[in-house]
Amino acid sequence: MIADENMERGMCFMSSDPVSEHHEFVVMKGRKAEQDTNVIQQISFKVPTIQDMREYKAKLEEEDITIERIVSHGNAFGMYFFDPEGNRVELYYRTGFPVPQPHGDLIDLDRTDEELIADARHLLMTKEPTK
Secondary structure, eight states: OEEEEEEETTEEEESTTTOOOSSSSSEEEOOOTTTTTOOOEEEEEEOOOHHHHHHHHHHHHHHTOEEEEEOOSSSSEEEEEEEETTTTEEEEEEOOOHHHHHHHHOOOTTTTTHHHHHHHHHHHSOOOOOO
């Protein structure tokens, strides 16, 4: 079922259970690519705690894997990087706040869990619902 969409950007977020999980699959406008190009937008993996994200961040940095960005989507915190084949990977922690997507504010995982959650909760009150 469609959980959220942004027709201007050509994005459709789909979930088998949008109350529990904002999206499990995202469809976006197509793009032209050469024959050997990877066209996967991203592969996402849920982690149970914000601390898990911090630990994965440290492990990725130990392996000299560049972290593209760490953001709050309001409904989740996402950490993005590329695997050795050039596919974007997201590790995310679900906050449970139904913030409309797309949304992404850079965050610092050195902040406390409480501070990060408070900022995500604030988004819920300030972001307009999806039409």
